[in-house]
Amino acid sequence: MAEILVTGGTGYIGSHTVVELQQAGYTPVIIDNLSNSDIGVLEQIRKITGIKPEFHQFDLCDEAAVRQFIADHPSITGIIHFAAYKAVGESVREPLKYYHNNFFSLINLLNAYQGKPVNFVFSSSCTVYGQPDKLPVTEAAPVKRAESPYGNTKQIAEEILAETAAALNNYNIISLRYFNPVGAHESALIGELPLGVPQNLVPFITQSAIGKRGPITVFGNDYNTPDGSAIRDYIHVVDLAKAHVAAIRLLEKGNPNGNYDVFNIGTGRGNSVLEVIKAFEGSTGVKLNYQIGPRRAGDVEQVWGDVSKSATELGWKAELGIEEMMRSAWKWEQYLKDNPLKD
Numbered sequence: 001m002a003e004i005l006v007t008g009g010t011g012y013i014g015s016h017t018v019v020e021l022q023q024a025g026y027t028p029v030i031i032d033n034l035s036n037s038d039i040g041v042l043e044q045i046r047k048i049t050g051i052k053p054e055f056h057q058f059d060l061c062d063e064a065a066v067r068q069f070i071a072d073h074p075s076i077t078g079i080i081h082f083a084a085y086k087a088v089g090e091s092v093r094e095p096l097k098y099y100h101n102n103f104f105s106l107i108n109l110l111n112a113y114q115g116k117p118v119n120f121v122f123s124s125s126c127t128v129y130g131q132p133d134k135l136p137v138t139e140a141a142p143v144k145r146a147e148s149p150y151g152n153t154k155q156i157a158e159e160i161l162a163e164t165a166a167a168l169n170n171y172n173i174i175s176l177r178y179f180n181p182v183g184a185h186e187s188a189l190i191g192e193l194p195l196g197v198p199q200n201l202v203p204f205i206t207q208s209a210i211g212k213r214g215p216i217t218v219f220g221n222d223y224n225t226p227d228g229s230a231i232r233d234y235i236h237v238v239d240l241a242k243a244h245v246a247a248i249r250l251l252e253k254g255n256p257n258g259n260y261d262v263f264n265i266g267t268g269r270g271n272s273v274l275e276v277i278k279a280f281e282g283s284t285g286v287k288l289n290y291q292i293g294p295r296r297a298g299d300v301e302q303v304w305g306d307v308s309k310s311a312t313e314l315g316w317k318a319e320l321g322i323e324e325m326m327r328s329a330w331k332w333e334q335y336l337k338d339n340p341l342k343d
């Protein structure tokens with residue numbers, strides 16, 4: 001079966017996608033510079049699937065290295081491009097680091113395929129919608145001005161991809177707009193490895209529960225939502241990984257919508273911060289310490305996705321609910337305690 005290049009394939013979403021690709025009969029080949037992941041993930045993937053993926057360590061900002069790699073791998077027919085910096089706060093402090101890394105890597109990959117047919121799946125984000133006027137938000141909703149350089153890299157990358165696809169028909173591209181990926185593989189052999197203090201809710205919850213962090217702060221309880229805390233569409237990382245396999249399949253079949261398309265990847269349901277805390281407690285039996293704090297700058301009040309286009313046109317739907325997300329995240333945190341990977 002086809003070889004698929006997975007950039008950032010040792011990262012959180014990348015590693016889960018490598019597993020799903022292997023289990024669907026594809027041969028994923030990973031490029032990662034290990035800037036935010038651990039080489040040990042390759043062996044963890046082997047424990048799950050029995051196959052240690054081919055791995056190449058280099059920086060995608062190195063144009064010559066990208067060209068050489070593509071020339072050496074003529075059987076690659078698809079690319080899933082995860083490799084990018086993703087910390088919102090850091091991007092505000094170091095915007096050039098984000099623009100340099102996230103754009104050069106993307107452009108180098110696209111350039112290496114000038115004239116050659118390639119299927120390309122891009123990691124985008126619901127952050128492109130900002131606070132939508134209408135919920136659930138559809139793919140047709142207007143893109144709002146980004147709140148951070150990180151968010152801006154996703155918006156501009158989508159524009160680069162749409163314009164490239166419009167101009168050159170050898171590129172067949174899908175951008176997947178992820179809502180909030182959480183949870184871990186059911187084996188608890190791979191999961192999220194946040195660097196330092198987690199900025200995202202679920203890794204903070206699991207680290208707080210295991211005693212690595214203090215109480216959780218709920219960022220705001222005065223939003224215009226039923227319980228006052230902010231609402232997001234949390235999506236299990238394994239479901240999200242499967243969406244990438246579906247996207248590759250659609251591109252292989254030929255997307256009737258043309259050579260650039262966008263899909264929301266969420267559950268179509270929203271949960272508030274307080275509901276997530278309750279779901280964690282309910283599904284794990286572990287009590288959490290939390291306190292109410294002020295709103296976090298740049299946060300939107302509520303967002304969840306309309307996922308009907310993904311269901312009908314991508315043939316993909318999330319299957320796992322919030323309880324399973326919490327259970328698997330907790331199982332992974334407990335595994336990490338005894339088997340520390342990078343921290």
Ligand code: WQD
Pocket residue numbers: 086087088125127179180181199200201202204216217218219220230231232273296299
């Ligand atoms: C979820 C909710 C917080 C931590 C961000 C990026 C997005 C995407 C995913 C990544 C919010 C609240 C959080 C805490 C809290 N990109 N919260 N206490 O902000 O929706 O999305 O991550 O690559 O682009 O913006 O996710 O997990 O940080 O927050 O109350 O300690 O939990 O305010 O309402 P967010 P999150």
